[in-house]
Amino acid sequence: MKKLVALLLIGIIAGLFISSSQTYDQQTIVPDLERLLPDRPLEGPLSKxxxxxxxxxxxxEERGYYYFLEFLIRKAAHFFTFGVLAAVLYWLLPKMRLRFFLALLLSFAAASADEFHQSLTGGRTATWQDVALDLSGAxxxxxxxxxxxPRRTRRTTR
Structure with missing residues (x-):
C-alpha cells in the first residue's frame, strides 16, 4: 500500500512541475469551457x-463568465491538489507526534517551491495568496x- 501512495506522491509532484512549467496560454481551459458550456450555466449566481x-x-463583470469560471477551477485545483499532497505525505511519514505538522511543513515547502518555479515561467505570476490557498487545502x-x-489509547498496566 505504501508503494502505491509513494507513486501517487511522485505523480502529484510531477504534475505540479509540469503545470508550473506551462504558460497560461498553454494551459488555459477557457476554449473548452466555451465549447462545453455554451449556455453559461449558473451565470446569474456566479455574477454575484x-x-x-x-x-x-x-x-x-471584471473577467467575463468563462475566465471567472476558469479562475474558480484553478483555485479549487490548488486547494485540492495540496490537500491530497498533504494527505499523501501524512500517510507516508512514520507514525509520530509531529506527523501532522511535518506533513503541513512539507506541503508549505512544496507550495513555495511550486510558486517559485511558476515565477520562472513566462506569463505566470507567483503569489503568496496561492501558497496560502495551498496551505488551506493541506x-x-x-x-x-x-x-x-481512530486513535489508539494507551492502557496503563498496574
Missing part, C-alpha cells in the same frame, strides 16, 4: 460573486484525516 485576490476584485485535508482516524 466578487473575490478579492492579489489586490484586485475578481468577478464575472490544513483541511489533514484535519479531516485526524478527525476520522
Amino acid at each position: 460573486l466578487e473575490i478579492p485576490y492579489w489586490g484586485k476584485t475578481i468577478s464575472v 490544513i483541511v485535508f489533514l484535519t479531516v484525516i485526524r478527525l476520522f482516524t
Whole structure:
C-alpha cells in the first residue's frame, strides 16, 4: 500500500512541475469551457460573486463568465491538489507526534517551491495568496484525516 501512495506522491509532484512549467496560454481551459458550456450555466449566481485576490476584485463583470469560471477551477485545483499532497505525505511519514505538522511543513515547502518555479515561467505570476490557498487545502485535508482516524489509547498496566 505504501508503494502505491509513494507513486501517487511522485505523480502529484510531477504534475505540479509540469503545470508550473506551462504558460497560461498553454494551459488555459477557457476554449473548452466555451465549447462545453455554451449556455453559461449558473451565470446569474456566479455574477454575484466578487473575490478579492492579489489586490484586485475578481468577478464575472471584471473577467467575463468563462475566465471567472476558469479562475474558480484553478483555485479549487490548488486547494485540492495540496490537500491530497498533504494527505499523501501524512500517510507516508512514520507514525509520530509531529506527523501532522511535518506533513503541513512539507506541503508549505512544496507550495513555495511550486510558486517559485511558476515565477520562472513566462506569463505566470507567483503569489503568496496561492501558497496560502495551498496551505488551506493541506490544513483541511489533514484535519479531516485526524478527525476520522481512530486513535489508539494507551492502557496503563498496574
